[in-house]
Each structure stands twice: as structure tokens, then as C-alpha cells.
Amino acid sequence: MSTLTLAARDSSTMVRRQLKRLIRYPSMTVQLIVTPVILLLLFVYVFGGTLGAGIGGDRDAYVNYVVPGILLMAATMAATGTAVMVATDMTEGIIARFRTMRISRASVLTGHVVASVIQQLLGMAVVVGAALAIGFRPNASPVEWLAAAGLLTLFVVAITWLSVALGLKSPTPEAASNAPMPLVFLPFLGSGFVPTDSMPTVLRWFAEYQPFTPIMQTVRGLLLGTPIGNNAAIAIAWSAGIGVVSYLWAKRTYNKA
Numbered sequence: 001m002s003t004l005t006l007a008a009r010d011s012s013t014m015v016r017r018q019l020k021r022l023i024r025y026p027s028m029t030v031q032l033i034v035t036p037v038i039l040l041l042l043f044v045y046v047f048g049g050t051l052g053a054g055i056g057g058d059r060d061a062y063v064n065y066v067v068p069g070i071l072l073m074a075a076t077m078a079a080t081g082t083a084v085m086v087a088t089d090m091t092e093g094i095i096a097r098f099r100t101m102r103i104s105r106a107s108v109l110t111g112h113v114v115a116s117v118i119q120q121l122l123g124m125a126v127v128v129g130a131a132l133a134i135g136f137r138p139n140a141s142p143v144e145w146l147a148a149a150g151l152l153t154l155f156v157v158a159i160t161w162l163s164v165a166l167g168l169k170s171p172t173p174e175a176a177s178n179a180p181m182p183l184v185f186l187p188f189l190g191s192g193f194v195p196t197d198s199m200p201t202v203l204r205w206f207a208e209y210q211p212f213t214p215i216m217q218t219v220r221g222l223l224l225g226t227p228i229g230n231n232a233a234i235a236i237a238w239s240a241g242i243g244v245v246s247y248l249w250a251k252r253t254y255n256k257a
Contacts, residue, residue, distance in 0.1 A: 010104040014111025033123040036074035037130045063135045068219040069192020074123045075156050076183040079163035082116040086167025087176035116160045138223035148222040155215055158243030165250035186212040211238035
């Protein structure tokens with residue numbers, strides 16, 4: 001078999017390994033899926049009336065506004081689990097065992113990434129289902145749904161490679177659990193929960209130019225018909241840039257370990 005075929009075979013084996021780990025230890029997966037749903041319910045039913053009035057609507061309008069931010073939070077929370085699993089592999093000796101075997105070196109990281117992307121997309125699907133149940137009413141066409149799903153998938157791949165790199169750099173699984181935490185707060189410090197023009201000047205500048213805001217604005221525009229402007233191009237550029245840099249960082253760290 002060719003080198004590419006062997007790498008694909010080994011990668012599929014590692015993906016199955018990671019998926020079995022997620023099934024065998026479901027507590028983290030459940031937590032990473034349930035927590036965004038709880039946050040969605042909290043913001044809609046506790047804060048939604050006041051925040052909805054602040055954006056010129058009511059609680060129903062706020063459901064539509066807040067969903068993109070919750071979706072990105074779901075992805076960043078899952079990044080924590082990925083970083084922990086990578087750090088666990090690196091500290092428990094299994095990687096040393098893999099290196100003595102005739103398998104593709106890249107397949108180990110590929111397994112983590114693909115399994116995590118599947119986990120995150122399923123988590124996002126659960127969030128969308130919960131949002132629809134409580135009043136989320138997108139008016140997107142099938143093409144716009146596909147475009148939104150494509151952008152979210154690109155973002156998930158990028159954030160997963162970043163979490164893999166953070167897990168590789170962490171000395172312990174405990175340290176890895178804290179490394180991706182700043183990402184969880186970026187939807188709050190963007191347009192995820194309130195419009196950026198309601199923020200103080202310095203914070204508004206950060207919120208408008210940080211990577212999560214154009215992604216949320218683009219998803220919101222695709223699903224709800226709000227203006228997108230140049231946010232789509234910026235969102236793709238941020239996601240692709242984060243993904244490429246994180247992939248190169250993870251690959252270099254893994255090869256040096």
C-alpha cells in the first residue's frame with residue numbers, strides 16, 4: 001500500500017479509538033453538550049426580557065440574537081476536553097508506545113481532531129435543536145444553512161487544532177484543562193450576547209476586531225438575514241489563519257516531544 005493509504009488507514013483507526021473513548025467516558029461529552037444548553041436557557045429566560053428590550057425587541061428576538069454566540073461557546077468548551085485528552089496521551093506513555101509501532105505519526109493527532117470535530121458538531125446540533133424548541137426562528141434558505149454549517153465547521157477545525165497544540169504544550173492534564181479557558185469568554189467580549197456598540201470605547205474596539213465577532217455576525221446574517229458586510233471574508237480569514245498556525249504549532253510540538 002502507498003504511504004497515503006497507510007496514513008489514511010492509521011488515521012481511521014485513531015479516530016475510532018477516540019470515539020470509543022468518548023463513548024466509554026461520556027461524562028465530559030455530556031457536560032460539554034449540556035452546559036451550552038443551560039446557558040442558552042439562562043440567558044433567554046432570565047436575562048432575555050431585559051437584553052431583548054436593549055436590542056429593540058423582546059425575549060423572542062433575543063433568542064434569535066444569542067444563538068450564534070452560544071454555538072461558538074459550545075465549540076470552545078469542547079476544546080477544553082480535547083486539550084485534556086491530548087495531554088493525557090502525552091503524559092501517560094501511550095504516545096511512546098505508538099512511536100515504537102509502524103503507524104503514521106500524523107494519525108495520532110488526526111484521530112484527536114476528527115473525533116473532537118464530530119463531538120463539537122453534534123453538540124452544536126443539540127444547541128440548535130434546543131433553540132428551535134424555545135423559539136429560535138431562522139429564515140435561512142437551504143444554501144444559507146449549508147454556508148453557516150460550513151463556516152462553523154471551519155471554525156471548529158481551527159479551534160480543535162488550537163486545543164491540540166495547547167494540550168501538547170501542557171505539562172499535565174490539569175494544566176491542559178485551563179489552557180483553552182480564555183476562548184470561552186471571547187463570545188462575551190464580542191457580539192455574542194449584546195451588540196458591540198453598547199460597550200465602552202476600548203472594549204468596543206476589542207470586541208469588533210477580535211476573531212469571534214465576524215464569525216458570529218456572519219452566522220447571524222446567514223440564518224436570520226441581518227447585514228453581513230465584509231464579516232464573511234474576515235471570518236473565513238480568521239478561521240483559516242488560526243487553523244493553519246495551530247496545525248503547524250501542534251505538528252512541530254508533537255515532533256519535538
